[in-house]
Amino acid sequence: MGLDYLDLMSDVSESDRVLSEKTRLVVERDVLPRVADLYEAGEFPRDVVPTFGELGLLGAPLAGFGNASPLAWGLACRELERVDSGLRSFVSVQTCLVMEAIERFGSHEQREEWLPRLARGESIGCFALTEPGHGSDPAGLETRTTRLADGSYRLDGHKRWSTNGTLADLAVIWAQTAPEQGAKGIRGFLVPTASPGLTVRPVERKLSLRISASSEILLSDCRVPGSAMLPAAVGLGPALSCLNDARFSILWGAIGAAEACYDAALQHVTAREQFGRKLAGFQLVQEQLAEMVDAISSSQLLAARLASLKESGRLRHQQVSLGKRHNVAAAQLVARRARALLGAEGILVDRVVMRHLCNLETLATYEGTEQVHTLVIGADVTGISAFR
Numbered sequence: 001m002g003l004d005y006l007d008l009m010s011d012v013s014e015s016d017r018v019l020s021e022k023t024r025l026v027v028e029r030d031v032l033p034r035v036a037d038l039y040e041a042g043e044f045p046r047d048v049v050p051t052f053g054e055l056g057l058l059g060a061p062l063a064g065f066g067n068a069s070p071l072a073w074g075l076a077c078r079e080l081e082r083v084d085s086g087l088r089s090f091v092s093v094q095t096c097l098v099m100e101a102i103e104r105f106g107s108h109e110q111r112e113e114w115l116p117r118l119a120r121g122e123s124i125g126c127f128a129l130t131e132p133g134h135g136s137d138p139a140g141l142e143t144r145t146t147r148l149a150d151g152s153y154r155l156d157g158h159k160r161w162s163t164n165g166t167l168a169d170l171a172v173i174w175a176q177t178a179p180e181q182g183a184k185g186i187r188g189f190l191v192p193t194a195s196p197g198l199t200v201r202p203v204e205r206k207l208s209l210r211i212s213a214s215s216e217i218l219l220s221d222c223r224v225p226g227s228a229m230l231p232a233a234v235g236l237g238p239a240l241s242c243l244n245d246a247r248f249s250i251l252w253g254a255i256g257a258a259e260a261c262y263d264a265a266l267q268h269v270t271a272r273e274q275f276g277r278k279l280a281g282f283q284l285v286q287e288q289l290a291e292m293v294d295a296i297s298s299s300q301l302l303a304a305r306l307a308s309l310k311e312s313g314r315l316r317h318q319q320v321s322l323g324k325r326h327n328v329a330a331a332q333l334v335a336r337r338a339r340a341l342l343g344a345e346g347i348l349v350d351r352v353v354m355r356h357l358c359n360l361e362t363l364a365t366y367e368g369t370e371q372v373h374t375l376v377i378g379a380d381v382t383g384i385s386a387f388r
């Protein structure tokens with residue numbers, strides 16, 4: 001368990017703890033000992049995916065799969081990200097962006113075909129909304145479909161930054177349709193990555209989220225049957241609602257990264273001596289530790305409150321924006337302080353903090369940048385949208 005300054009965990013029931021406790025054992029045993037090597041190599045530990053399936057982690061919050069409460073799910077995300085943000089990203093894309101899209105907007109046949117194997121980790125999914133020209137503002141995305149005489153669709157376009165893409169068997173592709181095609185606006189399509197006309201390639205030379213399989217997807221005359229369209233996903237709203245649930249896992253995950261950095265810093269300053277005494281005894285060091293405890297504790301409180309609002313069906317997407325914005329910024333502050341407190345050692349990949357610091361740069365960008373969430377909150381409190 002990480003820092004629990006406000007004794008929050010003593011209020012968490014056994015049933016809400018169990019998933020995160022099992023998750024922690026698995027990631028500490030199977031990934032933590034090699035995470036620095038994976039990070040240097042830019043490699044995702046694919047071998048751990050079936051174990052995530054056995055744990056019930058993949059699709060955990062979905063009814064009929066794990067039925068995990070928002071709190072249980074959030075705590076599990078925290079444990080994944082305590083080891084590396086790439087693990088939580090994998091699980092939250094598979095769960096919130098792929099399985100949830102199919103569960104909520106798919107046909108009975110699509111659910112039957114994909115959900116059980118995605119839950120077992122036998123299939124891996126990715127979610128392709130972002131394009132080279134469309135990130136914060138996906139409404140104008142350019143991937144297009146053409147409906148053919150036999151009812152099938154042809155997809156053409158270029159997706160970028162799809163997490164899990166090079167590992168995936170299935171891509172949820174968001175594309176524009178035309179009115180004469182019997183559908184209008186943005187729609188989601190379930191496209192097997194082995195489909196002719198679909199090419200996946202890795203985004204190379206990243207300095208952040210290195211163990212995550214960030215990918216580009218090129219679609220050129222890619223044909224899918226009419227049944228590939230998610231029937232209930234009409235417009236951009238369904239994609240955004242899945243992203244909202246993924247953000248909930250980010251705001252919990254960020255706490256795990258921050259706690260890992262805090263633990264490393266505390267361990268270091270209580271062991272290392274300079275000027276004849278422990279670093280921990282200097283007032284300036286204690287001030288930094290206090291700032292870290294403050295940032296982590298406020299993030300934990302916020303996350304716990306959002307979980308309880310979600311549990312009772314009252315959570316608004318603007319509140320999730322607040323949580324994502326706050327907890328990622330708080331984790332960045334903690335990681336920066338921790339890196340400095342470790343001195344030169346702090347830049348080594350084996351000392352965890354620099355890896356988390358770099359990963360947190362991605363958290364501040366994906367699923368809505370800090371600025372985008374600022375404007376969401378601004379529009380909510382003023383009634384005036386600053387976007388357009």
Ligand SMILES: Cc1cc2nc3c(=O)[nH]c(=O)nc-3n(C[C@H](O)[C@H](O)[C@H](O)COP(=O)(O)OP(=O)(O)OC[C@H]3O[C@@H](n4cnc5c(N)ncnc54)[C@H](O)[C@@H]3O)c2cc1C
Nearest residue numbers: 127128129130135136161162163209362366367368369371
């Ligand atoms: C590692 C990684 C994994 C990702 N995984 C996925 C995935 O699985 N699927 C997927 O579809 N996408 C994914 N993304 C893409 C991610 O969601 C986008 O990067 C994000 O939405 C931002 O878009 P952009 O990078 O195009 O930046 P831009 O939208 O170009 O923004 C650039 C800068 O301009 C600022 N800005 C933009 N608009 C405004 C405004 N109105 N006011 C003020 N400032 C503004 C932004 O805050 C930012 O600082 C991933 C990204 C990364 C880095």
